[in-house]
Amino acid sequence: MIDFEEALRIILNNTKTLDSERIFLDQALNRVLFKDIYAKENIPSFDNSAMDGFALLNEDLLPLKNALPVKLKIVGEVSAGAKPIPIKKGEAVKIYTGAPIPQGADTVIELELTKVNADEVEILAYKEKGSNIRRIGEDIKKGDLLLESGKVLRGYELGILASHNIVTLDVFRMPRVGIFVTGDEVLDIGEEKTSDAQIRSSNHISIMGLLESMGLKPTFLGIIKDDKESIKNALNRIEEFDILISTGGVSVSDKDFTKEAVKELGFDVKFHKVAIKPGKPMMFATKGDKLFFGLPGNPVSCVINFDIFVRPSIKKMMGYKDIIKPFMRAKLIAPIKRKSSDRLEFLRGILNLEQELLVEALPKQSSHMLTEFRNANCYILVPKGVNEIPAGEFVDVIMFSSYIR
Ligand code: AMP
Numbered sequence: 056m057i058d059f060e061e062a063l064r065i066i067l068n069n070t071k072t073l074d075s076e077r078i079f080l081d082q083a084l085n086r087v088l089f090k091d092i093y094a095k096e097n098i099p100s101f102d103n104s105a106m107d108g109f110a111l112l113n114e115d116l117l118p119l120k121n122a123l124p125v126k127l128k129i130v131g132e133v134s135a136g137a138k139p140i141p142i143k144k145g146e147a148v149k150i151y152t153g154a155p156i157p158q159g160a161d162t163v164i165e166l167e168l169t170k171v172n173a174d175e176v177e178i179l180a181y182k183e184k185g186s187n188i189r190r191i192g193e194d195i196k197k198g199d200l201l202l203e204s205g206k207v208l209r210g211y212e213l214g215i216l217a218s219h220n221i222v223t224l225d226v227f228r229m230p231r232v233g234i235f236v237t238g239d240e241v242l243d244i245g246e247e248k249t250s251d252a253q254i255r256s257s258n259h260i261s262i263m264g265l266l267e268s269m270g271l272k273p274t275f276l277g278i279i280k281d282d283k284e285s286i287k288n289a290l291n292r293i294e295e296f297d298i299l300i301s302t303g304g305v306s307v308s309d310k311d312f313t314k315e316a317v318k319e320l321g322f323d324v325k326f327h328k329v330a331i332k333p334g335k336p337m338m339f340a341t342k343g344d345k346l347f348f349g350l351p352g353n354p355v356s357c358v359i360n361f362d363i364f365v366r367p368s369i370k371k372m373m374g375y376k377d378i379i380k381p382f383m384r385a386k387l388i389a390p391i392k393r394k395s396s397d398r399l400e401f402l403r404g405i406l407n408l409e410q411e412l413l414v415e416a417l418p419k420q421s422s423h424m425l426t427e428f429r430n431a432n433c434y435i436l437v438p439k440g441v442n443e444i445p446a447g448e449f450v451d452v453i454m455f456s457s458y459i460r
């Protein structure tokens with residue numbers, strides 16, 4: 056059985072970053088930039104006022120340094136979007152935030168430091184030359200690197216691109232993902248129960264939700280009976296996707312057909328079983344460039360395997376540079392104890408982010424107890440070989456992706 060790090064390495068080594076597609080800016084949220092983008096113009100694109108006030112010549116303000124009054128003639132006004140008016144010594148122009156600086160002016164005095172009397176303005180305080188003027192290109196200069204390839208486009212970056220009039224852009228293509236779940240006992244939501252031994256499938260709903268929150272549009276291929284031929288038919292649909300995910304049927308009982316089916320179809324099984332808890336029975340196989348993840352049926356195992364293995368692989372396909380979610384170090388506030396220490400364990404925990412990072416494992420950690428996720432916002436990693444971690448020790452924590460991107 057291989058370790059977590061080895062399993063992740065195998066998955067990432069077999070994951071190819073996808074090609075690009077051109078999309079409109081308003082469709083680009085959370086997509087990853089394919090090519091570097093350079094500034095199309097200077098931003099700001101012209102000298103403009105940072106305040107509502109009066110534009111004037113700094114030399115006219117010099118008497119204020121000797122406590123002498125300064126009164127200037129108002130020769131006009133310029134609002135945002137309007138044409139600037141040139142001024143001469145002894146003159147001032149009323150100016151609004153974002154309006155172009157009048158020719159000849161080199162300083163803007165904010166309204167609060169002025170007193171207007173008919174067509175004359177008295178300036179009440181001295182300000183340095185250049186005050187309240189936003190200079191052309193001081194944010195970014197035309198031709199400078201604006202956004203690097205591999206950048207994940209958040210609302211912030213979309214705004215930056217909009218300010219350069221980028222209407223369409225090249226981003227990495229999104230992986231096409233298909234998912235099916237297996238199990239004779241498994242029912243979809245809304246289906247009528249015909250026996251008490253049946254259960255609802257939470258797995259496809261969880262995984263579809265997690266995929267959709269990454270911006271993907273996964274395809275659900277249905278609930279498949281524990282029957283090798285049906286599983287093979289579902290597996291054959293891998294041709295339509297970049298990634299195929301199944302849940303259930305990857306353990307070792309004679310009702311677990313996934314591995315046999317995968318082998319008979321000529322998939323290349325890269326590993327089966329990882330020394331982690333929960334989620335040990337997971338299987339990873341490839342068919343050409345296409346990836347198959349056989350996740351266990353237990354709902355907690357299934358979700359954890361998705362987070363620690365499938366998510367990084369999808370991120371690599373999507374062009375993300377930071378694929379592995381950084382671990383954080385948090386201080387444990389209650390001890391962790393366990394009987395066996397033969398596997399790296401992922402405990403659901405609560406991380407308190409208010410001051411220092413404090414973390415606590417939740418009580419219900421069994422792999423069938425999905426409900427505890429309600430209270431959790433992170434995984435706590437308990438390393439192989441460790442049975443006990445006292446309170447006050449620092450542990451590795453991975454925050455759920457809904458908290459950070
Ligand atoms: P398996 O991996 O098929 O042996 O299933 C392990 C456990 O997970 C069993 O208790 C199954 O009933 C349960 N299970 C299997 N598939 C699902 C599913 N889609 N949703 C929720 N639980 C499931």
Ligand code: MG
Nearest residue numbers: 238303304352
């Ligand atoms: Mg099963």
